[in-house]
Amino acid sequence: DTGVSQDPRHKITKRGQNVTFRCDPISEHNRLYWYRQTLGQGPEFLTYFQNEAQLEKSRLLSDRFSAERPKGSFSTLEIQRTEQGDSAMYLCASSLSSSGYTFGSGTRLTVV
């Protein structure tokens, strides 16, 4: 297993467009997390899945954001009608227990 994979690594989009990111966790990990990290800041929690169930969502996750994890495997994060304030690094992480994560390399989104 090669760790947590995120695709794409970089995405440039025009304001108002929709974007979708994918995360492939470590195969045996049942927990999956999405975080958003703006430049020079610490990551902020967005949402958490245990298997296919989305169990927690941050209030940062506005109605333009939606995340899914069908069949408890890979996950997607979609942002509709992107705004310049959505420009950030979107990090995915997975874990088997609550005591340790493996992070992916992130998807850097630039909204122009």
Next chain:
Amino acid sequence: AQTVTQSQPEMSVQEAETVTLSCTYDTSESNYYLFWYKQPPSRQMILVIRQEAYKQQNATENRFSVNFQKAAKSFSLKISDSQLGDTAMYFCAFMKHGASNTGKLIFGQGTTLQVKP
């Protein structure tokens, strides 16, 4: 709500020297984990060291050790024999522990560490 504060935005250290990064946190929880993560430039975040709050003994991982002061809610990271590869942004993070724990991490703002040759 839990908060994590790193009051040193940037630090530098000469190669082979020792440096300490500070972190304070606020919580009403009694059982939790604390972490230090390293994020090298344009690379993924990796776990440096983890401390369980119920353990009095400070965690150590090779050149990395922590000073965990539960009463003071302080969790500093000491890097001994600094190496050029230690240059990165370092994040302190908090996680609640318990049956209802979702594993959500609360991160500090980060400290950028530069190791100089």
